[in-house]
Amino acid sequence: MIYGFRLSLENPELSFSELVSILKSYSLEWSPKWFFKKLYILEVDAKEDLIVEIVKRSATAKMAFRIYRVDKDSPMNLISSYRKELLSYIDKELSYRLKVYNMGSKYIVDSTREFESMFADKLFSEELGNLKISLSSPDVIISLILYNEYCILGKLLIDDSRKLFIKRRPGSRPFFSPYSLQPKIARTMINLAEIKDGIIIDPFCGVGGILIESCLNERECIGIDIKGKLVMGARENLKWIDDNLTYSHLIIGDACKLPLRKAFLVVTDPPYGRITSTFGRNVISLYNCFLKNLSHIIDSEGRIVIMSSQKMDITQIGLKYGFKSFAKYIIPVHRSLTRLLYVMRYIE
Numbered sequence: 001m002i003y004g005f006r007l008s009l010e011n012p013e014l015s016f017s018e019l020v021s022i023l024k025s026y027s028l029e030w031s032p033k034w035f036f037k038k039l040y041i042l043e044v045d046a047k048e049d050l051i052v053e054i055v056k057r058s059a060t061a062k063m064a065f066r067i068y069r070v071d072k073d074s075p076m077n078l079i080s081s082y083r084k085e086l087l088s089y090i091d092k093e094l095s096y097r098l099k100v101y102n103m104g105s106k107y108i109v110d111s112t113r114e115f116e117s118m119f120a121d122k123l124f125s126e127e128l129g130n131l132k133i134s135l136s137s138p139d140v141i142i143s144l145i146l147y148n149e150y151c152i153l154g155k156l157l158i159d160d161s162r163k164l165f166i167k168r169r170p171g172s173r174p175f176f177s178p179y180s181l182q183p184k185i186a187r188t189m190i191n192l193a194e195i196k197d198g199i200i201i202d203p204f205c206g207v208g209g210i211l212i213e214s215c216l217n218e219r220e221c222i223g224i225d226i227k228g229k230l231v232m233g234a235r236e237n238l239k240w241i242d243d244n245l246t247y248s249h250l251i252i253g254d255a256c257k258l259p260l261r262k263a264f265l266v267v268t269d270p271p272y273g274r275i276t277s278t279f280g281r282n283v284i285s286l287y288n289c290f291l292k293n294l295s296h297i298i299d300s301e302g303r304i305v306i307m308s309s310q311k312m313d314i315t316q317i318g319l320k321y322g323f324k325s326f327a328k329y330i331i332p333v334h335r336s337l338t339r340l341l342y343v344m345r346y347i348e
């Protein structure tokens, strides 16, 4: 089926990679159809419910639509063919409304609201057989997406543009650390691993930025940090989202002597040598001893999603211990801080 995804435009390459990684984690076949600036249209071998689940999981996908057709014509010219198209999708038991998403149309210059009600009157005519209309709580929102000279007819599946990441920002959590990851980045890192289930290990967990997102996805996680005070902080933050600590385990320990027998998926943000403490080791030797230690316990094909400073390319360090980078992203954190994010696979 054809679906349209509205993604965050903050870092389009990263948003698209996140979406594709989630599709891969569900082993879904997909192919690109149209790439508009604000809407990516893909053919995905998935039911509508699964697309909704995928958008909920993602940090950067805001909306998803089932797409019925894409035309390069003015909306007014398309009305009668739209009615015919909709006949095959209409369910008389359900109530409907039309919503116009004007993403920069060549045709609509006046108020989108006025256009919407005029277009709905014409579209939902008797030819569709007295549809139940509900403006306040429709069962189905028929969507007309207007972009440049394109008109895209579809159905809204999910509008998750008010995702509540803001409520989980480091400054809003009970235990604050200025070095903690922003929830959107933490969630994106988890998704980039292309693995849907299984335990997530964060050996440099700090106050739990990655662990919180893992728990909200109902995924078991193990957090390790060398600093007991931060592990207690992580505990407080994790209790804040789930008092029973259903999915999380915490250990005070050294990432260079991991207190684990096995690992498959590691998502982590080690100290990057700016301010966060490395406890006497220089950053390069810390990455070396951590990756060396991890290589003794990680399964073949195991994944690691890891941040580093922009000044340090860790591709070579990874290769020394059998971790091959298969993706690398530039993450602007704030004006004076840019970081690199790697996705690696353990190959031997």
Ligand SMILES: C[S@@+](CC[C@H](N)C(=O)[O-])C[C@H]1O[C@@H](n2cnc3c(N)ncnc32)[C@H](O)[C@@H]1O
Residues within 6 Å of the ligand: 177, 179, 180, 181, 203, 204, 205, 206, 207, 208, 209, 210, 224, 225, 226, 227, 230, 253, 254, 255, 256, 269, 270, 271, 272, 276, 277, 278, 279
């Ligand atoms: C950039 S911070 C991680 C922040 C974390 N992602 C969060 O959201 O709070 C790096 C963390 O690594 C910890 N650390 C430094 N050396 C370590 C080591 N050898 N083993 C485990 N943790 C270490 C520091 O205490 C610090 O909390």
